[in-house]
Amino acid sequence: MSSTALRLISISCEEGLDGVDGSARFSFRPSCSALASVSGPIAARLAAEHPARATVEVHVRPLSSVPGTAEKSRGMAIREIVERSCLLAQHPRTLIQVVVQALTNPTPVCAVSVGRVKKGSVVSVEVDIADDAVLEGGGCFAFLFGFALSGPIKGSAPPCEDVWSTYSARLGSSFDQAELVRAREVAREAAAEVWQCMKNSIRHQKMIGETQSPEEVVVKMEI
């Protein structure tokens, strides 16, 4: 079973939302985008304070209606990813609040790092929703890019290792270890492309005087 999907990634860190300390917009296609904001380190509630590290709170909001269990589970997944990738020990007893707002329906699960102090950049790649019907299995992988990590190097990105994954087969089919390894390698290459795209978007933001060209990266994914 194999299907290829082309993606146009566009990342913009120039949102400049008021009232928060950082924000960014991420989209796989115009029909699949999300906006994330981060605030912190700010004062934490006494009950939520941790004496040795910062507490991370993630809120995921869908395009319409109130957040439900699906959003809560995505928020927990993103929180686990963020906790593993940030240097939380530098800001004990504070709170880092991340809010992800879906801008389209269906809600994408894209984890984009928007904060200012982190140890590595986290990227996760999603399988195309439109191909949902034909896929017999799928999932997400999240990779952390950082120098000190053991992991293969793809392109110009620093070595990455995967920190989180959900990969499952649908009813009536199963997958073996070889397939999981293959899926992870595909996701790893795609994540490296997204990392490069993030870096280019920051470069455009910092060097305003240079000529801007729309950043679009075409990523092929094969499952």
Place this chain on the structure above:
Amino acid sequence: MSIVLPGEQVPAQHVNLKLGPGLLQLSSETQQQAKSAPVIATRSGVLNHSVNKSKWWVEGNSRRYVPAPQESVIGVITGRSGEGWRVDIGSAHPASLDGLAFEGATKRNKPSLKVGSLIYARVSLAHKDMEPELECFDAQTHKADGFGELKDGFVLQCSLQMSRLLLDPKHFLLPLLGSRFPLEAAVGMNGKVWISTKETKHTIAIVRRIEAVDPDGGGMDATNVKKFLSKLDI
């Protein structure tokens, strides 16, 4: 000038290496020499270094202030706590300012600060596990040197990189504005700028220009600022 993302390695090697904000040296027990321990960036921004490559830092922008010692900040008194005051400097925890931390203050002669008044102070203690502490005098001379209460005026919020630019004596904005009308300004490293002028329209002009030149809000350059000022009725 190269852009770095968090987690990337930085080629910083020197005998007397000094790492500025945004860089972290990874401790390695397996390495035999400490000076070859790798240095990684923890912020995204432009990587800079001094001419002889002994000082390295990452120039990035952010809005949230994290207190660091010996930085001048503008704070708002939010309450009393024992002998001193509780001050909000925009960090995660409120700072404490002792009642005797002023020039010439004694137990009988303390400054009368009210809740809501503004002060320009220096961060004397900033540790990640403790509340930051402020002082209103210079560390060596124990003279006020500009620190203390700020009366009247207007406080505006800007990004941290903007406040660093305003503190740079070579930046164009404050001298340009000062050449058109008299103004008094105090810049805090916590992203707060206090301005005092004789007329409200001057204050509004300064606020609009600082917001425009702010890298977060567009980063206007000198020629455009001059054009704007010439259109104003001041």
